[in-house]
Structure formats: structure tokens, C-alpha cells
Amino acid sequence: MNTLILAQGALWIVVLLTATVALLLLKQVKNLYRKIAPLGALAPVQPTTTKLELYHLKTLDGQDATIGGQRPNGRKQLLLFVSGTCPISQKMTSVSQHFCQRENLDLLFVGDDTPQAQQEAVHSLGIKSHQMVNTATVGRQLGVDRVPFAVLLAPDGTVESRGLVNNREHLESLLSVAETGHSSIQSFLDAHPHALSSS
Known part of the structure; x- marks a missing residue:
């Protein structure tokens, strides 16, 4: 009986x-998250323009679509550059649709490939043909060299923020960076070099 009591006591x-130990580890992880600022969407290549003129394009199913310029509805537009062969693009299509619906943004997917490849991309990405346009010109102007790449345009076509995205937090960073007056997280960090320092 004494052995059983001792064993139970040792177990407790x-x-x-x-x-x-678990509580101490949780406390350390919380401290680590406080010290490390979340990194937003990265924009490795500089755009050739900070304001996009109006482009009249056709969606993959032949409907009219516009990029840049003055938007009649006064809403911001999010361009998401994607590829049907990119697994991260496949994840971000659904994430961006929910995000834009919540933030009241106009969403347009942009690709740069052959018409046949883009039709296949629509199926692999799980989007509709009227949601996507195929153009290389806009991507070159906005400094898009990799996908998925998001560009947030103001209602007048001004580039508010831009960068590579692979999760919802990156999309949210586009909105928060734009609020600071910077077009990318790099621009913000250049102006605030101690933003990533521990508090």
C-alpha cells in the first residue's frame, strides 16, 4: 500500500x-512574439510607376475589365498576380477572395501566359474566367517578377502598397503599410530602422 501511495505521489x-515547464515555455514564446515584429509583404523589385493609368482589358471569358485609373465606384482595387502552376497561388486565390469581401475591395486576378495555359489555370486555381485577365504590361509596370504578388490600388489608380504574399497576414500588411504612407514594408523599415528592434 505504501508503495502505491509513493508511486501516485511521484506521478503527481x-x-x-x-x-x-509548459507554462514557462508559453511565457517565453509570448515574449518572443512581442520582440519580433511581423514581417509584411515583400516587394523585391521597384515599379516603374506609382500611379497606374486606366487599362481596358478583357477577362478570360471576354467581359470588360479595367485596371487602374479613376474607379467609378470609388473602391480600392486589389490585383493578385498568380500562376496556375504555383501551389501558393492556389492557396491565395481563396484567401484573397474572403479578404477582399471583408475589406470591401475589388479583386482581379492577373496572369501572364498563353491563352490555353490561362484557361487551365482558372480550373487549377478554382476561380471563374470573369475574375482573371491575361496581360504582361501591367505586371512589368508594377515590378512583378514572382507570384503570388499583390498590388493595392487607390480609387484613382495610385499604388498604395505592393508585395509578395503567401498568407492572409501579408494581405493585411498591405492595408496597414498603406495607412503609414509607405508603398511597401521595405519603405517603412527604411524610414523606421528600429521597428524590428525589441522593445
Whole structure:
């Protein structure tokens, strides 16, 4: 009987020690997140323009679509440059649609490939043909060299923010960076070199 009591007591001590260690680890992780600022969408290549003129384009199903310029509805436009062969693009199509619906943004997917490849991309990305345009010109102007790449345009076509994205947090960073008056996270960090320093 004494052996059983001792064994049970030892087990409870082990459980309490494990719980204590877990709480200490959780506290350390929280401190680490406070010290490390979240990195936003990266924009490795500089655009050739900071304001996009109006482009009249056709979606993959032949409907009229516009990029840049003065938007009649007064809403911001999010351009998401994607590829049907990119697995991250496939993830970001659904994420961006929910994000734009929540933030009241006009979303347009942009690709740069052959018409046949773009039709295949529509199926692999899980989007509709009227949601996507095929153009290389806009991507070159906006400094898009990799995908998925997002560009947030103001209602007058001004580039508010831009960068590579692979999760919802990156999309949200486009909005927050734009609010600071910077077009990318790099621009913000250049102006605030100690933003990533521990507090």
C-alpha cells in the first residue's frame, strides 16, 4: 500500500513539474512574439510607376475589365498576380477572395501566359474566367517578377502598397503599410530602422 501511495505521489509531482515547464515555455514564446515584429509583404523589385493609368482589358471569358485609373465606384482595387502552376497561388486565390469581401475591395486576378495555359489555370486555381485577365504590361509596370504578388490600388489608380504574399497576414500588411504612407514594408523599415528592434 505504501508503495502505491509513493508511486501516485511521484506521478503527481511529475505532472505538476510538466505543467510548470509548459507554462514557462508559453511565457517565453509570448515574449518572443512581442520582440519580433511581423514581417509584411515583400516587394523585391521597384515599379516603374506609382500611379497606374486606366487599362481596358478583357477577362478570360471576354467581359470588360479595367485596371487602374479613376474607379467609378470609388473602391480600392486589389490585383493578385498568380500562376496556375504555383501551389501558393492556389492557396491565395481563396484567401484573397474572403479578404477582399471583408475589406470591401475589388479583386482581379492577373496572369501572364498563353491563352490555353490561362484557361487551365482558372480550373487549377478554382476561380471563374470573369475574375482573371491575361496581360504582361501591367505586371512589368508594377515590378512583378514572382507570384503570388499583390498590388493595392487607390480609387484613382495610385499604388498604395505592393508585395509578395503567401498568407492572409501579408494581405493585411498591405492595408496597414498603406495607412503609414509607405508603398511597401521595405519603405517603412527604411524610414523606421528600429521597428524590428525589441522593445
